[in-house]
Amino acid sequence: MEIDPFIFRLSIFILSIFIGYYVVWSVTPSLHTPLMSVTNAISSVIIVGAIIAGLAGNSQSIFNTSSIFGFLAISLAAINIFGGFLVTQRMLQMYKKKKKDK
């Protein structure tokens, strides 16, 4: 009997939850704000679905209801991706150790 591919995806999902659990517990509390902004950025990988939706229109009609939602989703996700990674970067630049010469 063949295993439904869904089961494989479910396995990935469950194992990733466990990975997430252990990885996030090891995040130092002082970096919890950057953690939130970076998770924001990476969850916007949903943009891959938006791109598929946006490119789904045929050459006669690039804009149909479905692809318009795709295009809008691309912009929304892109705001998050650029905004999320850049603001995380900006925050992380600020975390500095004590200077030795003080």
Place this chain on the structure above:
Amino acid sequence: MSANLSAIFYLVSGVLFILALRGLSSPETSRQGNFFGILGMIIAITVTFLSIGNFSNGFIYVLIFLLIGGLIGAFIAYKIPMTAMPELVAGFHSLVGLAAVFVAISAFLNPEAFNLGTSGNIKLGSLIEMSIGAAVGAITFSGSIIAFLKLQGIMSGAPITFKGQHPLNAIILISIIILTYLLCSTQSSNFFWILLAVSFIIGFLLIVPIGGADMPVVISMLNSYSGWAAAGIGFTLENSALIITGALVGSSGAILSYIMCKGMNRSFFNVILGGFGATEQSTSSVNKEQKPVKNGNAEDAAFLMKNASSVIIVPGYGMAVAQAQHALREMVDTLKKNEIKVSYAIHPVAGRMPGHMNVLLAEANVPYDEVFELEEINNDFANADVAFVIGANDVTNPVAKTDPQSPIYGMPVLDVEKCKSVLFVKRSLSPGYAGIDNDLFYKENTLMLFADAKKMTEDITKNL
């Protein structure tokens, strides 16, 4: 590009996202982690383009919309002040939610493009996954909008409760399940739209009754929701990068919510059901006027600190509101010149989001190895000369340790009262968010400094 090859690349980007979070285990590795995250995103987007292959005319529009969003995002990222980080994160959550909704709508209207069957005859599994993604996305969106409005101060931070709230929410949640069932059995688009509308409403209703100081929990929870929404869409699209990311973000948000609830010694459901702090105010305000407090000024505070050998600073949300972090840092510089040891004590729920205070102190160039968490520093208060409480209140209240009747009893608090003397910067004697009087105000060794946090800090620096 073959489907197998692109699946492998999606897996690679999923792994890079794991490394991005892993990097945050210490500030030294965090920047590298962020780089991994960016790399993972670039791979995922590139592979998507390559796997579609046939770009046709739509490609240029994809780039245009990508660029528009990217520019807006970059602009926000550079302009936003660090004190506004909670609002920003709430706003970003709402966008993830809305993007998930849009992708689900698009997949529902044009299932052929996603290999989900044909319109009106979508595969059952995909339809269920799509409904979950869309519903959770919609809840994330409207919930985050409310959180954003509350944090911005556009909407009152006070909990809004009304009679029959919980039964109403329960009915709506059940109706979501029924609608999903109906949608799957009839494939009718009407049910899909109703499902979305109802999900938007419940997101709104769930966050409205939750008060301002519970925002750390709310933001973490919405963070978690945005992850589950992404995972739901990931299942629909059969995309492992999205499934992995969704699971990571979902569990990350859940853990943060847990940490925040523990920091307040409250159960998750207690926070979610909301309304905390609305009723306490009236009972506690009766007897507080009579008790004497010692009122001080900047000179007294400067005198105390100058003669101290160690000072512990306890920042809270008030510091963020007054934007006092830079002034504080200047004051600490002066103290350090006088050979006074200074450290910072951060309560888990200080501020409006997890890690809020740490970011503000980092912005003001405070080295992160001078900043300590509650467990790390709580024993040091007994040996310190001065505790400087700036903008914090409930998290220092000794009543949490002594009075079983108190609503905050059992909440872990900073042992500020063990210091030889306590300086308390506050605008007035009003109780904190929880509506409970702080015994610390009336202690023998407490000096109240009634002023704006920033102005007071500057004045103290002048007097040092």
